[in-house]
Amino acid sequence: MIGSGIKRGTAELAILSVLEEGPLHGYEMARRIEEQTKGALRFTLAALYPMLYRMEQRGWIRGAWEVSQSGRRKRCYRLTPAGKKKLSPLRKEWAELFGALKRLTKVAHA
Amino acid sequence: MPDWQELVRQSLFGLALDAEEKDEVHAELAAHLEESYESLRTKGLPERAAMQQTLAQVADWQDLRQRIQVARTRKENIMNDRVRQLWLPGLLTFALSMGLLAVVEKFGPRPIVLDLDKGTPILLFYTSWLLTLPLAGAMGALLSKRAGGSSRMSAISSVFPVLPFGVVFLIATPAGLLMGHNLAHHVVGAAFFTMMFGWVLVPGVALLAGGLLVQAFSRQSASRRIAGS
DSSP: OOOHHHHHHHHHHHHHHHHHTOOEEHHHHHHHHHHHTTTSSOOOHHHHHHHHHHHHHTTSEEEEEEEOTTSOEEEEEEEOHHHHHHHHHHHHHHHHHHHHHHHHHHHHHO | OOOHHHHHHHHTTTOOSOHHHHHHHHHHHHHHHHHHHHHHHHTTOOHHHHHHHHHTTOSOHHHHHHHHHHHHTHHHHHHHHHIIIIIHHHHHHHHHHHHHHHHHHHHSOOOEEEEOSTTSOEEEEOHHHHHHHHHHHHHHHHHHHHTTOOHHHHHHHHHGGGHHHHHHHHHHHHHHHHHOTTSOHHHHHHHHHHHIIIIIIHHHHHHHHHHHHHHHHHHHHHHHHHHHO
16 A cells, blocks of 8 residues: 555646546546556545645636536536646656656665 | 535534635535445445445544635635745836836936937937846845745746836837827837837846846755755
8 A cells, every 4th residue: 555645746646647538526536546546546535625626726627516417416627728738747757756766676675 | 314415514614715615615525425425335335334434534524624725725825925926026126126227317327328210219228227137136036036936937026127118118019000190110110129129128138147147046055955965
């Protein structure tokens, strides 16, 4: 299981990445992230919504109420152009970090 | 099944947002809890266990309330950041450079006058003012940097004094052409370029030079700090 500090750092990337596939509401977003990371990243309600609101204030995502097929009102989030722009350097940063850690741990184990 | 909306409302009691925003937050979190609960029930969990597992998503409602409040009101913080990192340093730089110009006009040497064309636009170069501008630009950049501004913010704060001139000239030139039918186009055009050169471009370069110098120094001292730590 990945520690909470790393989880916090990767949360933005995880949210932006799943939203790149299409608009989602909070519950579905959490479910997809858990499913796609095979349970390594798990968003509870308490972790998810403050993060979503913060990202919305930064202008990376935009939430709007929609009525689902079952007639329920749900707030769906979409990536904004600013969010799309943010995703690519964020991916690069994390790839570099994981690459560096991988190299470092290999050296440490040698 | 509980009334999720009421449960969220009671648990987040004291959330300091306006009524409409608060209702939205309550409705959104309630919908999430309801969906979690129903999903667990569909998986076969008994009512009580599903309820417990659903509510376990929030260990501390007061902590959640605080974090939602901070996240939802961050717009205000961004505004404050912009004021501290751009508007305040920019306006102070503007005030300083205009103050210096007034002093130079009153007590300084006469400006260099360039007569570009007989009876048409004249360019005044207050050399001593231009020499003091890097100082004003450096102050703008320094204030912006100290408030946590990015390199871009810092550079804009440095050149802030020339931005209003640039905007005025950009508006005044087409307006002059439209309104003053008796003005020759080449005169307005020449005036535009000389004004832009004398009041925007040259002072802008002087201001930016000071700003870039501060940025270079702050980068150097940051790398020294990292190396020393």
